[in-house]
Amino acid sequence: MTEERTAATRLSDQSAGFRRSGEPRKHGGEGVEDGFNVSGMILLGLGVLAVALALVAAGYGFARWAVAGAIVSGVLIVSGIAVLVLEWRRRRTRAGLTPDVRQGH
Template identity: 45%
Template structure:
């Protein structure tokens, strides 16, 4: 369960999907979807034999997924600290 300070009056999200409505999760979600699009583009470039674009796409995809994980972890820690204060 995650904790929110703006979307719900309770400390924890009690219903599925409530954490997606938390505006602090939006950057992580967008970075994750950017990674998905980058992965699809990279696989398409690799399938057509464009080696340079494949390497560039793989780097961009890895950076997007790494950044999204970092944002999710930082948000989780922020919410954990908020819950500890309550």
């Protein structure tokens, strides 16, 4: 019973604008102002755009351009994910937070 209440309390706190540490955000746009995810998101967006361009090139029969677009899109998507993961880890270690320990199953 207490575990269910704890999980429900966590969900309500997160939806009410509280961070995992239990501190409320100072103002509504704080998450938007902090641009630490921007570079990774831009790389992911460019990777998706490169996939679309590679598909168009393949559809029109430009095989070499399609292969080049596929390689570029793969590099962009992987680098975007890597930037996001590394930035997430850097922010967690800088804040002194321990990694989430899986409890239960």
